[in-house]
Amino acid sequence: MTTFASTNSVKPTKPWKVTKRQLIPNFSLLIAAAIATYLVVALTPMKGKLAYVLLFFIFGTGFQAALSWSKRGKSAAVDTLAASIMMTGGMLVFLPVVSLLYTTVVKGFKGLRPQIFTHTMESTSYSDPLTSGGLLHAIIGTLFLIAIATVISLPLSILTALYLTEIKGKASGFIQFLVQAMSGVPSVVAGIFIYAALLLTTNLRGSTIIGALPLAILMIPTVTRTAQEVLLLVPNELREAGLALGATQWKTVATIVVPAARNGLITAVILGVARIAGETAPLLFTLGTSDKINWNIFSGGQNALPYYVWSGLRDGTEGGLQRAWTGILVLLMLVLTLFVSARIFGSRKVK
Amino acid sequence: MTFTANPPKAIPEKRQITTKPRVSDKIFRGVLTVMSMSSLLILTLIGLFLSLRGFQAFQTQGIGFITKVDWTAGVDGSPDTFGLGAMIIGTLIISATALFVGVPLSVLTALFLTFYAPERLKRALVTLVDLMASFPSILFGLWGFIVLMPMAEYWAQLIHKYLGWIPIFGMPSPAYTRSPFIAGLVLAIMIIPIVTSVSREIFNQTPLDRIQAAYALGATRWAMIKAVVLPFGASGVVGGAMLGLGRALGETVAVYSVLNIVFKVNFQVLYGFGGNIASMIVGKWGEASLTESKALLAAGFVLFVMTLVVNLLANFIVRRTVKTGK
Numbered sequence: 001m002t003t004f005a006s007t008n009s010v011k012p013t014k015p016w017k018v019t020k021r022q023l024i025p026n027f028s029l030l031i032a033a034a035i036a037t038y039l040v041v042a043l044t045p046m047k048g049k050l051a052y053v054l055l056f057f058i059f060g061t062g063f064q065a066a067l068s069w070s071k072r073g074k075s076a077a078v079d080t081l082a083a084s085i086m087m088t089g090g091m092l093v094f095l096p097v098v099s100l101l102y103t104t105v106v107k108g109f110k111g112l113r114p115q116i117f118t119h120t121m122e123s124t125s126y127s128d129p130l131t132s133g134g135l136l137h138a139i140i141g142t143l144f145l146i147a148i149a150t151v152i153s154l155p156l157s158i159l160t161a162l163y164l165t166e167i168k169g170k171a172s173g174f175i176q177f178l179v180q181a182m183s184g185v186p187s188v189v190a191g192i193f194i195y196a197a198l199l200l201t202t203n204l205r206g207s208t209i210i211g212a213l214p215l216a217i218l219m220i221p222t223v224t225r226t227a228q229e230v231l232l233l234v235p236n237e238l239r240e241a242g243l244a245l246g247a248t249q250w251k252t253v254a255t256i257v258v259p260a261a262r263n264g265l266i267t268a269v270i271l272g273v274a275r276i277a278g279e280t281a282p283l284l285f286t287l288g289t290s291d292k293i294n295w296n297i298f299s300g301g302q303n304a305l306p307y308y309v310w311s312g313l314r315d316g317t318e319g320g321l322q323r324a325w326t327g328i329l330v331l332l333m334l335v336l337t338l339f340v341s342a343r344i345f346g347s348r349k350v351k
Numbered sequence: 352m353t354f355t356a357n358p359p360k361a362i363p364e365k366r367q368i369t370t371k372p373r374v375s376d377k378i379f380r381g382v383l384t385v386m387s388m389s390s391l392l393i394l395t396l397i398g399l400f401l402s403l404r405g406f407q408a409f410q411t412q413g414i415g416f417i418t419k420v421d422w423t424a425g426v427d428g429s430p431d432t433f434g435l436g437a438m439i440i441g442t443l444i445i446s447a448t449a450l451f452v453g454v455p456l457s458v459l460t461a462l463f464l465t466f467y468a469p470e471r472l473k474r475a476l477v478t479l480v481d482l483m484a485s486f487p488s489i490l491f492g493l494w495g496f497i498v499l500m501p502m503a504e505y506w507a508q509l510i511h512k513y514l515g516w517i518p519i520f521g522m523p524s525p526a527y528t529r530s531p532f533i534a535g536l537v538l539a540i541m542i543i544p545i546v547t548s549v550s551r552e553i554f555n556q557t558p559l560d561r562i563q564a565a566y567a568l569g570a571t572r573w574a575m576i577k578a579v580v581l582p583f584g585a586s587g588v589v590g591g592a593m594l595g596l597g598r599a600l601g602e603t604v605a606v607y608s609v610l611n612i613v614f615k616v617n618f619q620v621l622y623g624f625g626g627n628i629a630s631m632i633v634g635k636w637g638e639a640s641l642t643e644s645k646a647l648l649a650a651g652f653v654l655f656v657m658t659l660v661v662n663l664l665a666n667f668i669v670r671r672t673v674k675t676g677k
Contacts, residue, residue, distance in 0.1 A: 048505075050505070050506070050509070075571050075574060076571060078571070078573055078574075079571035079572055079573040079574065081573075082572075082573035082576070083467060083572065083573070085459065086459050086462050086463040086467055087463055087467065088459075089455070089456055089459025089460055089463065090459060090460045090463035090464065090467075090468070090476070092456060093456055093457070093460045093480070093543055093547070094476065094479055096483075096540045097479050097480075097482065097483050099494070099498060100483075100486065100490065100491075100494050103494055103497070103498050104490065104494075107497075155386065156386055156389045159382065159383050159386035159387065160383075160386060160387040160389065160390065162383055163383040163384060163386065163387035164387070166383070167380055167383055167384070169380075169384060171384070171387070171388075174391075175387045175388075175390065175391075177663070177666075178390040178391050178394060179390050180662065180663065180666045181390075181394060181659055181662060181663055182390050182393065182394060183662070184594075184597045184601075184658050184659060184661070184662030184663075185394075185397065185601075185655065185658065185659075186600070186601020186602070186603070186629060186654060186655070186658055187488075187601070187603065188601060188603040188629045188632055188633065188651070188654070189397065189401070189601065189629075189651050189654055189655045189658070190397070192401070192632060192647070192648055192651045193396070193397045193400055193401060193651070195648075196400045196401055196404040196405075196648050196651075197396065197400045200404060200644065200645075200648075217393055217397075220389070220390065220393070221390075224390075248372075248373055248375050248376045248379075249372070249376045249379060249380075250375045250376050250378070250379035251375075253379070274485045275485075277487070278486070278487020278488065278489065278490070279487070279488075280487070280488065280489045280603075280604045281488075281603040281604050281629070281633065284633055284636070285636065306487055306489050306604075309489050309493065310489060310604065313489070313492070313493060313496070313608055321497070324493055325493070328487070328489065328490050328493055331487060331490075332486070332487075332490065335485055335486070335487065336482075338485075339481075339482060339485050343478075
């Protein structure tokens with residue numbers, strides 16, 4: 001439809017905007033590509049879903065490129081080709097995410113019943129039908145682990161971040177380097193380190209508090225790096241204002257800088273917790289194990305959601321796998337909650 | 352508000368101005384400095400404990416601990432042979448597969464997100480990538496085992512059928528299940544978030560004037576990317592890929608769930624067995640004697656050093672690129 005603009009008010013046009021008419025050749029090309037794909041699959045020995053997808057991609061991009069070649073020459077054709085390849089590559093990456101979420105929800109939902117939140121595996125084995133047993137003990141264990149790991153790592157990482165941003169001492173570069181090195185420590189190494197240091201030659205056995213130690217090691221670099229970024233966002237004027245009012249540096253940091261960065265620091269902690277909530281490997285060496293709720297953090301084994309999933313997977317029976325999927329669904333919900341709350345806190349501006 | 356008159360009783364004494372920090376500040380600085388050394392302490396302790404406890408293995412096996420490819424705990428006093436070679440090769444093969452698949456996809460995604468995607472789609476996709484980074488590794492393991500494996504076996508058969516003449520795609524007898532190829536694919540998906548976000552960060556730093564100059568000279572979008580963005584970001588992408596490699600080297604649970612761990616050298620990625628250091632430690636741990644446990648700790652030390660070197664190199668490259676834009 002065309003609109004007639006009156007003579008004295010000219011409606012702005014957007015000549016760069018793609019009109020519906022310009023889309024017609026694109027769509028017809030896609031249809032042509034689909035037909036060509038079908039013909040090739042029907043007439044040649046190439047068969048299967050993969051053949052359809054691949055051929056459709058080849059024909060689709062080929063036709064588009066040919067069209068732009070006929071219109072605007074070779075470099076335009078190359079440009080079109082590159083654009084389609086990038087779009088396909090970009091989309092390809094998100095297939096696994098969607099598949100991961102979809103599978104977890106569909107498979108995990110089957111085992112999701114109220115009783116799993118009130119029962120433990122005390123008198124149930126993994127292969128038993130899902131009407132018995134639950135993962136209450138694993139949830140409580142995970143919460144314990146998160147709490148202890150946070151209590152240990154929080155002071156260390158926030159103070160390290162403050163050292164890097166507020167004092168900027170001689171060792172800053174070196175500490176930065178160490179924090180980066182620490183963020184690369186594989187989780188299994190953190191686990192066997194705690195084992196080698198505390199369990200190998202002593203009478204200690206795996207317990208909640210020992211299980212939390214490798215998690216704290218893994219949490220420190222994440223929290224430190226995020227906290228550092230957030231503290232750097234606090235405007236320098238605030239610090240100068242504090243000092244100009246006669247406050248000591250300690251007072252300035254405690255009453256101005258840290259409160260100003262509060263939301264960001266909370267985000268840092270949440271990201272750290274999300275990093276460790278699903279860690280499995282270190283727990284295999286340090287947690288011991290338990291089929292029931294263990295309120296004593298200093299002795300006796302403990303369970304945790306990732307450990308529960310691991311046990312279900314190792315069990316390998318149908319019941320075990322179903323328990324694993326349900327466990328991973330609960331774990332994923334925890335991680336997603338953390339992720340969303342980190343987003344919410346992170347999106348608020350530094351005051 | 353009322354102002355109460357409060358005349359000064361006497362002129363206060365002139366305050367002494369000094370740059371010396373007060374006691375509270377001294378304590379504050381002291382505490383921060385000490386605490387910031389915690390990372391040094393932890394890293395040193397990790398290196399120290401693993402190497403000390405694993406010392407026996409290094410001592411008895413010598414350099415063979417890394418070069419030999421046989422790992423057998425001696426029975427009844429016969430000497431043990433602990434050679435990590437097969438697992439080091441396995442680690443490298445799986446990680447190489449992961450990089451080979453994951454890095455091109457990540458770079459394409461980063462380019463798509465930076466230069467092609469419309470704003471809304473971009474925001475949604477960036478959130479998805481971040482979300483993917485927060486998935487627990489055991490989820491990847493479970494998913495890889497149940498969902499990806501059947502598909503990947505089929506792909507492996509196709510690769511073998513058409514590219515089987517290349518030695519690494521060879522297959523002595525048809526066994527496509529639980530192969531290093533599938534473990535590599537799972538790792539590829541796991542490293543995509545980090546490689547993508549590092550590449551995106553680097554591409555975002557491309558100087559705008561150079562981009563505009565390229566467009567002004569009549570470049571198409573692809574020509575601009577080829578002439579400006581890729582040369583600018585190349586070393587940063589290499590750094591990002593190495594960060595991904597650091598992650599892939601140390602991955603345990605996902606590899607253990609997917610791979611059929613056998614202690615032998617296997618160069619054929621499609622053939623159904625292999626291993627990496629981290630998953631071997633978990634696999635052997637359960638029934639290991641004290642001596643073997645110590646050898647496993649030594650293996651952990653090797654892994655620790657490998658990831659440390661890769662990560663530091665990667666960080667060095669990325670930071671240099673971000674700073675100087677070269």
